[in-house]
Amino acid sequence: MAEKLTPKGMKDFLPDEMLTRERVMEKIVSVYRLYGFRPLDTPALEYVSTLKAKSGDEIAGQIFKLEGEEIGLRFDLTVPLARVAANSALPKPFKRYCVSTVWRKEEPQKGRMREFWQADADIIGSKSMRSEAELLRVANDAIVALGFRKPLFLLNNRKVMDALALKLGFGEKKDTVMRLLDKIDKIGMPKVRYDVETLIGKEGADELFAILACEGSNAEKLGACAKISPEAAKEIEEILANCDGLDVKVDFFLVRGLGYYTGPVFEIKLSEDIGSVGGGGRYDNLLSLYGQADCATGISLGIERLMYLIKEMDGQAGPGRKTYTDVFVASLKGFYAQAAGIAGEFRKAGIACESDLNERSLGKQFDYANSLGIRFVAVVGEKEAKEKKVTIRDMQSGKEEMLEIGDAIARVRAK
Amino acid sequence: MAEKLTPKGMKDFLPDEMLTRERVMEKIVSVYRLYGFRPLDTPALEYVSTLKAKSGDEIAGQIFKLEGEEIGLRFDLTVPLARVAANSALPKPFKRYCVSTVWRKEEPQKGRMREFWQADADIIGSKSMRSEAELLRVANDAIVALGFRKPLFLLNNRKVMDALALKLGFGEKKDTVMRLLDKIDKIGMPKVRYDVETLIGKEGADELFAILACEGSNAEKLGACAKISPEAAKEIEEILANCDGLDVKVDFFLVRGLGYYTGPVFEIKLSEDIGSVGGGGRYDNLLSLYGQADCATGISLGIERLMYLIKEMDGQAGPGRKTYTDVFVASLKGFYAQAAGIAGEFRKAGIACESDLNERSLGKQFDYANSLGIRFVAVVGEKEAKEKKVTIRDMQSGKEEMLEIGDAIARVRAK
Numbered sequence: 001m002a003e004k005l006t007p008k009g010m011k012d013f014l015p016d017e018m019l020t021r022e023r024v025m026e027k028i029v030s031v032y033r034l035y036g037f038r039p040l041d042t043p044a045l046e047y048v049s050t051l052k053a054k055s056g057d058e059i060a061g062q063i064f065k066l067e068g069e070e071i072g073l074r075f076d077l078t079v080p081l082a083r084v085a086a087n088s089a090l091p092k093p094f095k096r097y098c099v100s101t102v103w104r105k106e107e108p109q110k111g112r113m114r115e116f117w118q119a120d121a122d123i124i125g126s127k128s129m130r131s132e133a134e135l136l137r138v139a140n141d142a143i144v145a146l147g148f149r150k151p152l153f154l155l156n157n158r159k160v161m162d163a164l165a166l167k168l169g170f171g172e173k174k175d176t177v178m179r180l181l182d183k184i185d186k187i188g189m190p191k192v193r194y195d196v197e198t199l200i201g202k203e204g205a206d207e208l209f210a211i212l213a214c215e216g217s218n219a220e221k222l223g224a225c226a227k228i229s230p231e232a233a234k235e236i237e238e239i240l241a242n243c244d245g246l247d248v249k250v251d252f253f254l255v256r257g258l259g260y261y262t263g264p265v266f267e268i269k270l271s272e273d274i275g276s277v278g279g280g281g282r283y284d285n286l287l288s289l290y291g292q293a294d295c296a297t298g299i300s301l302g303i304e305r306l307m308y309l310i311k312e313m314d315g316q317a318g319p320g321r322k323t324y325t326d327v328f329v330a331s332l333k334g335f336y337a338q339a340a341g342i343a344g345e346f347r348k349a350g351i352a353c354e355s356d357l358n359e360r361s362l363g364k365q366f367d368y369a370n371s372l373g374i375r376f377v378a379v380v381g382e383k384e385a386k387e388k389k390v391t392i393r394d395m396q397s398g399k400e401e402m403l404e405i406g407d408a409i410a411r412v413r414a415k
Numbered sequence: 416m417a418e419k420l421t422p423k424g425m426k427d428f429l430p431d432e433m434l435t436r437e438r439v440m441e442k443i444v445s446v447y448r449l450y451g452f453r454p455l456d457t458p459a460l461e462y463v464s465t466l467k468a469k470s471g472d473e474i475a476g477q478i479f480k481l482e483g484e485e486i487g488l489r490f491d492l493t494v495p496l497a498r499v500a501a502n503s504a505l506p507k508p509f510k511r512y513c514v515s516t517v518w519r520k521e522e523p524q525k526g527r528m529r530e531f532w533q534a535d536a537d538i539i540g541s542k543s544m545r546s547e548a549e550l551l552r553v554a555n556d557a558i559v560a561l562g563f564r565k566p567l568f569l570l571n572n573r574k575v576m577d578a579l580a581l582k583l584g585f586g587e588k589k590d591t592v593m594r595l596l597d598k599i600d601k602i603g604m605p606k607v608r609y610d611v612e613t614l615i616g617k618e619g620a621d622e623l624f625a626i627l628a629c630e631g632s633n634a635e636k637l638g639a640c641a642k643i644s645p646e647a648a649k650e651i652e653e654i655l656a657n658c659d660g661l662d663v664k665v666d667f668f669l670v671r672g673l674g675y676y677t678g679p680v681f682e683i684k685l686s687e688d689i690g691s692v693g694g695g696g697r698y699d700n701l702l703s704l705y706g707q708a709d710c711a712t713g714i715s716l717g718i719e720r721l722m723y724l725i726k727e728m729d730g731q732a733g734p735g736r737k738t739y740t741d742v743f744v745a746s747l748k749g750f751y752a753q754a755a756g757i758a759g760e761f762r763k764a765g766i767a768c769e770s771d772l773n774e775r776s777l778g779k780q781f782d783y784a785n786s787l788g789i790r791f792v793a794v795v796g797e798k799e800a801k802e803k804k805v806t807i808r809d810m811q812s813g814k815e816e817m818l819e820i821g822d823a824i825a826r827v828r829a830k
Contacts, residue, residue: 005465005502007486010458012499015511018454034762036740036769039433043425043530044459044488044516045479050420064460065482071422073459084427087420091786093772096430101459115458126772130751134772141762242755325451336545340657347449347556354451357508357541357549371506 009106009114017307019321020314021117024146024306025099028119031142032097035134037121040096042080044103045071050083053289056259062104073103077120078260078283078298085124086291092125099303111274111305120280122298124287129235132264132282133242135299139268139278140246146306147313151277152247152269156254157236158261158281163229168207170200175259181212182255185275212252221250235264260286266299270309277305321373326412328369329355329390330362332381339380342390342405346378349409369395376412424521424529432722434736435729436532439561439721440514443534446557447512450549452536455511457495459518460486465498468704471674477519488518492535493675493698493713500539501706507540514718526689526720535695537713539702544650547679547697548657550714554683554693555661561721562728566692567662567684571669572651573676573696578644583622585615590674596627597670600690627667636665650679675701681714685724692720736788741827743784744770744805745777747796754795757805757820761793764824784810791827 006012013021048070052060055075064073074080077098085094099119108114121138123131136153143151165174180195197205214224218240226233236250256265256279265281280299287294314320327346331339339355346353354374356365362379369377378390384402392408393400394415403411421427428436463485467475470490479488489495492513500509514534523529536553538546551568558566580589595610612620629639633655641648655663671680671694680696695714702709729735742761746754754770761768769789771780777794784792793805799817807823808815809830818826 005498006458007460007462007484010460012458012495013454013456014499014503014505015453015455018456021456022454033739034765034767036738036743036767038430038738039428039437040430041428041433041436043421043427044518045422045425045530047422067480067482069422080427083420084429088429090429091783095769103459115460123772128772128774130772130774242752244752323451323453324448328451337657337659350449352449352451354510357538357543357545359543359545368506 007114009108011113011115016320016322019324020307020310021303024303024310025117025119027145028142028301029097029099031138031145032119032121034141035095035121035138037095037097037138039098040081040084041098041100042074042077042084044073044101046074046080046083048072050290051075051079053079054260054286055079059104059259062106064103064105075104076102077118077300078122078286081120081122081124081298082283082286082296083290085294085296086287086289090124092294093131094124095121096124097121111308113304117303119278119301119303120298122296124296125294126297127295129238129264130242131297132235132239132266135280135297136239136243136246136248136266139299139301142301143268143270143277143306146310148270148309150247152249153243154251154254154267154269154276155236155239155248155264156250156252156266157225157229157232157264159229159232159235159263160225160252163232164208164211167228168200168204170204173199177208178255181253184253214252218248218250221252225250225252232263239264256281264297268301274305274308276302277309278302323372323374324352325354325372325374326351327353327376327378327392328365328372328374329353329378329380330365330369331356332362332379333359335380335382335385338385342378342380345405346409346412349413351409351412375415378408422529424523426528426530431735431737434739435722435725436718439718439725440532440534442560443557443716444512444514446553446560447534447536449556450510450536450553452510452512452553454513455496455499456513456515457489457492457499459488459516461489461495461498463487465705466490466494468494469675469701470494474519474674477521479518479520490519491517492533492715493537493701496535496537496539496713497698497701497711498705500709500711501702501704505539507709508546509539510536511539512536526723528719532718534693534716534718535713537711539711540709541712542710544653544679545657546712547650547654547681550695550712551654551658551661551663551681554714554716557716558683558685558692558721561725563685563724565662567664568658569666569669569682569684569691570651570654570663570679571665571667571681572640572644572647572679574644574647574650574678575640575667578647579623579626582643583615583619585619588614592623593670596668599668629667633663633665636667640665640667654679671696679712683716689720689723691717692724693717738787738789739767740769740787740789741766742768742791742793742807743780743787743789744768744793744795745780745784746771747777747794748774750795750797750800753800757793757795760820761824761827764828766824766827790830793823 051063059075103115165171180192184192222233260283261281262284263282267276267279270277278301282297284295329339329343343353343355378392384390389402389404390408391402474490518530580586595607599607637648675698676696677699678697682691682694685692693716697712699710744754744758758768758770793807799805804817804819805823806817
């Protein structure tokens, strides 16, 4: 056997963690569906030419390629969506969700593996800022449905930087400037500012940082923005107008890593210590690389970071569930068939239920139920079989009663 | 752009098909959970040494390997499970489910792609045939929950062939004989029989086929089996004794492709024209290759074949759903904010709902709702906004009414 069991940056998800992951994924999917997003899935593998079309150098170097083939594992869910949408005649706007795996060959770090999961919602074929607002609302609702407080959305527009680059004359260096700004959280503002000055001169940097750092309400920031790019200001304003009740903050420092954004960009903050739990933006030029051009915008939630925060939240309320099972039907020797029948009755009532598979003693069966934190144990022995009843024990209260199966089902349902 | 959009043997799943796939996957998962199976997920990528440990030559040649790494994409969900279970201290029996993707680099054929989905249920750490019976029952219930009639299970035991090979003296050629028998559906009985005769001689082949082909009830077949391998017969008998109400047929010709089976094997038939929709068996020796030895048995349902049969079934009842959306809230110019508010009310009531994102005319909004087969359209204009109502139209009956939102919700719920 290999010394390590799983490849670098990849891990197994044991049941305890999977119950959390399934909860996160299923809740997000249910909210995406509530907003009318439709599922679309694409292969894990794409032609490398598809993946590299607009990924930028950094991501291009992180693609896992197959041996002897010009195909590789997808690094996000947006590029495959753009490929599909540019080659199909779906009714527009096409609202799509996908909760699936992506792979990036980068140095693994805390909370960032080489295999990870994203929950994306995208809208293809809508120019209107109503779409951006809807993405923020659906993400907000999904996060609240998971039991969190309302998240903070940071909102910017790529057009602000476009206009500043033009005005301050650093057009060719724009991408480098943005890459530097994206590092503020990692290396700190003074170092970033120093590097930007070195790149575009002190005068330009002074003016750039004065505008980016403007303080005040969203309205005040939009006032400053309108002088640089009226179009960017108008778009942000329209988004804000449709985000009633959401916590949105305009932040001109917000960059977002990927190369394909063209307009509004956003990021979702839920906790100081874990960075963003998601983000997205408009990518109006991406589809044209793969076929029919169309405008597009999307948002992506990071499953692992949400799982991490859920576990923190759950931690305060005791350990999470280990199984979906509500009832373990224990049987005395010779009464397995009856126990299996009782288990079938619970299942018919929609109650998740196990019975003994290993011909164990009653004590061992209780140990097993305990080890999984199963709430109820129903015992079937001679007396129960004769009276067509079960003895049901609430493992939390220790209370035990012999009941007819219908009453036992009602008892379990009540908890 | 590449001429083909997706790599060979891989395809996109557009929303219509995804709604079916999600239905199949979610229903199977819900039944697996009802039986107390717990989720466990492993990386898509494994060390090649892990994958090849017991895969057999045929499968080993079908592994997609990564460039410059000794890792590759998993070809099934059983091998990764065996690796995890052999290296962890989970309470036993460990009942696990996983619905996920596997990849095999084989020549794509009808209904068999290079990327496909499996829904597995496995039981680690139980020697008892109760476990096999539970696997057949959970698979039966999942298939019935999908709307199909009860499937037919074919049941055999590898120990029958082991005993025959010993008795008839073709021990070294056993695997080759099984590979030939596995081709009966493809190349026909006479050709297989001819090849087996060539391999082990006419006399041996006569005796072999006489036993394998024995006709009659399960009891009669078990009688014949008991003379060859009393242990195999006893195991099959125990499975049958715990499969009351299921349609199980003993079939000594059943082989199953994979190399790791050691005891009972089974296959699930639902339709004459599509082969099996799943199968499985006991693999008591697999875990020892990866760490701690333990016994194990499992079943796997093929998602694509079930989808194919679901579409056939749906086809008789008209086209399937295109979206989860129940209500489209159409708005007249200037009333989008009100429409978005109404949409929010529907969603709070758990009703999937969309509103117009593209500032379209009312006619275009109705066209969109029609193209997705959305059942209800709720219109919001001046009159509705003033009276705090919506005009709701049932697109099936054409009936239209102006209602308060609570009544509109009740109307939609009633359908």
